Amino acid sequence: MSPRQPLPKDPIADARGQWERRGWTEEAAPMAAVTSIMRVQQILLARTQAALKPFGLTFARYELLALLSFSREGRQLMSRVGALLQVHPTSVTNAVDRLEAAGLVERQPHETDRRALVLALTPEGRRVAAEATAALNAEVFARTGFTEDDVTRLNEILTRFRAQAGDFEAEGA
Structure with a gap:
């Protein structure tokens, strides 16, 4: 994957603004969150692919x-x-x-x-x-840019989402 220049502004934030201007105010923030998660997945997948390519x-x-x-x-x-x-x-x-x-x-x-x-x-x-x-540890997992607190909160949020989506049975359920 060739490096590219960062965009001058966040297109997901722009999309959120468009959602809000069209009256989808309750859905705007969740849309931005879902779209951000999907974009982060693309970025992380590209990084993991680069780290695993030599193998x-x-x-x-x-x-x-x-x-x-x-x-x-x-x-x-x-x-x-x-x-x-x-x-x-x-x-x-x-x-x-x-x-x-x-x-x-x-x-x-x-x-x-x-x-x-x-x-x-x-x-x-x-x-x-x-x-x-x-x-992977050196090139991806240790270089996410997330703080320890970010990682803890993300794991809690994503684990809760996965459990509620039926991905696995939550303890005590």
Whole structure:
């Protein structure tokens, strides 16, 4: 992605003003918040893609490697991977196909259930997961520009939103 000059003013703030001038005063601030979240997602995705490019990974494939690397044995049922990553089984299969072709994971038969498949990190997959995590930590996660308080508040707000949207069951619900 080539660097570009910042815009002279905030187009989302302008859009909010347009919303308010058209009488959508109650919706104007939430529209600006949603649009800002979507723009921030684009910015962060571009940063993560740049950090992961040297490893030949997309963020989705990185998440799968990270998930496996966090498990005790570097293995996980393929069906469980999709549930934990909250993606469709077809997306998991596509990511696994690419990671397997790159020699980073392998499919293994389950020890007792012939219908189930286990995904396992290869030694190269473990190395790439560790190096990609270090790159993301250094180039993206440690450089968000958010203060510690911002991060705490954002996590609280976004977690509450996700719970209310049915993304997961909130504790005590």
